[in-house]
Amino acid sequence: MTAPTSTRAGGPAASRSAPGRTRGEGAFRYLATGAGILVLVIMAAIAVFLVVEAVPALRANEGDFLTEVIWDPNGSHTFGIAALAFGTVLSSLLALVMAVPVAVGVALFISHYAPRRLAAALGYVIDLLAAVPSVVYGLWGIVFLVPFITGPEGFLNEYFGWIPLFAGESVAGRSMFTASVILAVMILPIIAAISREVFLQVPKSHEEAALALGATRWEMIRMAVLPFGRPGVISAAMLGLGRAMGETIAVALILPATFGISFQILTAQGNSIAANIANGFGEATPIGRGALIASGLVLFAITMVMNMAARLVVARRKEYSGAGA
Amino acid sequence: MSKQITVSGLDAYYGSHKAIEDVSMTIEPRSVTAFIGPSGCGKSTFLRTLNRMHEVIPGARVEGKVLLDGVDLYGSGVEPVSVRRSIGMVFQRPNPFPTMSIYENVAAGLRLNRRMPRSQTDEVVEESLRGANLWNEVKDRLNKPGAGLSGGQQQRLCIARAIAVKPQVLLMDEPCSALDPISTLAIEDLITKLKQEYTIVIVTHNMQQAARISDRTAFFNLAAQGQPGKVIEMDVTTRMFTSPSEKATEDYITGRFG
Numbered sequence: 001m002t003a004p005t006s007t008r009a010g011g012p013a014a015s016r017s018a019p020g021r022t023r024g025e026g027a028f029r030y031l032a033t034g035a036g037i038l039v040l041v042i043m044a045a046i047a048v049f050l051v052v053e054a055v056p057a058l059r060a061n062e063g064d065f066l067t068e069v070i071w072d073p074n075g076s077h078t079f080g081i082a083a084l085a086f087g088t089v090l091s092s093l094l095a096l097v098m099a100v101p102v103a104v105g106v107a108l109f110i111s112h113y114a115p116r117r118l119a120a121a122l123g124y125v126i127d128l129l130a131a132v133p134s135v136v137y138g139l140w141g142i143v144f145l146v147p148f149i150t151g152p153e154g155f156l157n158e159y160f161g162w163i164p165l166f167a168g169e170s171v172a173g174r175s176m177f178t179a180s181v182i183l184a185v186m187i188l189p190i191i192a193a194i195s196r197e198v199f200l201q202v203p204k205s206h207e208e209a210a211l212a213l214g215a216t217r218w219e220m221i222r223m224a225v226l227p228f229g230r231p232g233v234i235s236a237a238m239l240g241l242g243r244a245m246g247e248t249i250a251v252a253l254i255l256p257a258t259f260g261i262s263f264q265i266l267t268a269q270g271n272s273i274a275a276n277i278a279n280g281f282g283e284a285t286p287i288g289r290g291a292l293i294a295s296g297l298v299l300f301a302i303t304m305v306m307n308m309a310a311r312l313v314v315a316r317r318k319e320y321s322g323a324g325a
Numbered sequence: 326m327s328k329q330i331t332v333s334g335l336d337a338y339y340g341s342h343k344a345i346e347d348v349s350m351t352i353e354p355r356s357v358t359a360f361i362g363p364s365g366c367g368k369s370t371f372l373r374t375l376n377r378m379h380e381v382i383p384g385a386r387v388e389g390k391v392l393l394d395g396v397d398l399y400g401s402g403v404e405p406v407s408v409r410r411s412i413g414m415v416f417q418r419p420n421p422f423p424t425m426s427i428y429e430n431v432a433a434g435l436r437l438n439r440r441m442p443r444s445q446t447d448e449v450v451e452e453s454l455r456g457a458n459l460w461n462e463v464k465d466r467l468n469k470p471g472a473g474l475s476g477g478q479q480q481r482l483c484i485a486r487a488i489a490v491k492p493q494v495l496l497m498d499e500p501c502s503a504l505d506p507i508s509t510l511a512i513e514d515l516i517t518k519l520k521q522e523y524t525i526v527i528v529t530h531n532m533q534q535a536a537r538i539s540d541r542t543a544f545f546n547l548a549a550q551g552q553p554g555k556v557i558e559m560d561v562t563t564r565m566f567t568s569p570s571e572k573a574t575e576d577y578i579t580g581r582f583g
Binding site: 116205208209210212214219224227228230 | 346376378381383406407408409410413414416418420421422423424433434438486487490563
């Protein structure tokens with residue numbers, strides 16, 4: 001069955017219409033190369049624009065941009081990224097810690113435990129969740145979660161207050177913890193959806209190898225499915241992290257927009273780069289706008305560093321990836 | 326170490342499709358039993374019913390009895406997991422775990438449900454790799470990925486992994502069909518050696534192979550496409566290949582069909 005097809009693709013046909021084929025080949029190559037270059041040009045143009053806009057503000061800055069925890073570019077021309085960057089990274093990492101285990105569990109349930117019909121329905125719901133606009137999550141957060149969460153927060157504060165993260169005088173609904181929970185809910189569908197796809201790609205022969213050794217279903221998952229899916233789950237988590245760090249509206253609605261660096265996630269404080277841009281852009285002076293754009297560049301840099309770190313983790317065990325098998 | 330299998334009145338289904346019908350046979354310990362027959366006649370399906378791997382496929386089920394030294398593998402209260410621990414399996418395509426090293430692959434079965442000190446694991450891994458005639462080739466690179474070995478070495482790695490848990494029976498589903506002749510010879514030598522200790526059942530498409538290594542041979546066939554496969558004849562291998570009692574067996578062995 002395959003023999004005639006391969007002859008047609010590589011043999012006589014190739015020489016028969018050689019000029020026409022070559023023209024098509026060339027056109028396609030220029031199209032693809034052009035598209036690739038276009039992306040790079042757009043990226044570069046954005047970067048140049050951002051830097052040009054940011055430099056005057058950075059020149060006018062009275063404080064140290066990297067370490068200052070005040071943000072007052074409009075009045076005293078003193079601003080620094082430290083508190084904002086800290087808030088962005090902390091809330092996103094907390095969200096990741098909450099979301100990844102649940103998302104992997106959901107993905108495993110869909111790929112390996114649920115009956116086929118339930119799995120299909122659940123998969124569909126997860127995809128839908130991923131498409132909900134973030135402002136809806138933000139509204140849900142401010143209307144429902146903020147009043148509700150003080151209960152669980154009080155519990156954590158009272159019994160686990162000896163852990164620095166849960167320490168603090170009093171708990172508040174508008175806290176880093178709440179923001180992290182919202183972010184976790186937001187990034188969970190995308191991580192679960194990608195992980196599910198990866199888990200479904202695990203070759204049947206690897207699963208059968210584990211079962212034939214007398215593995216239970218969970219042991220089979222630990223032996224064959226999770227190791228095979230690990231790079232994919234890491235990539236999914238990085239996509240989720242990127243989304244969490246760039247999330248604007250939901251976080252801006254919830255965080256009280258304070259400036260400061262504190263690990264007490266249950267108390268009424270916290271801010272993030274993206275939320276600060278959304279809150280401040282309206283009434284910003286030219287210097288203020290430049291300062292916000294500079295903060296955007298920092299967000300861009302943090303995202304890039306995180307992604308490169310994840311790539312390193314994946315690449316380190318490349319020879320064990322199973323891509324060759 | 327090695328046990329007798331007695332099958333009586335076994336049917337296997339994929340959903341509503343009956344793949345094999347009314348198979349009964351006795352498989353002797355410390356011997357090699359070969360299953361031959363045309364593609365799609367249910368040899369592999371039958372092999373997979375012997376360690377309850379058949380039911381892993383959604384919708385697949387089995388009726389009938391498989392006795393391992395008198396204990397029904399399909400009896401109530403028998404866990405498929407414990408059945409598979411005592412009846413090992415080697416598959417058609419070598420399938421070492423790609424995320425594990427050679428050492429970890431062999432130790433994979435040992436680490437299920439058991440805590441074993443490192444020194445003892447080392448011992449079993451070496452013993453199993455020696456048992457699979459692979460030790461000399463891999464002893465200097467135990468921590469390298471198993472997927473980096475050649476196809477024949479990978480298959481012997483899979484055999485080492487299967488015998489590391491000390492099964493009673495070893496099932497092999499066309500273990501050489503993806504290998505070159507030299508690797509095939511290595512596996513055949515290994516099978517001849519392993520039968521001193523294990524009950525071995527092998528499915529093969531290669532009749533010379535069945536003739537070379539097996540003590541008894543069963544010929545499977547189906548009446549027509551879509552009909553369930555059946556055992557046509559089972560006998561001592563030499564007799565099967567010289568004077569089979571069924572016409573169909575003779576036709577198949579002499580290459581007149583199939």
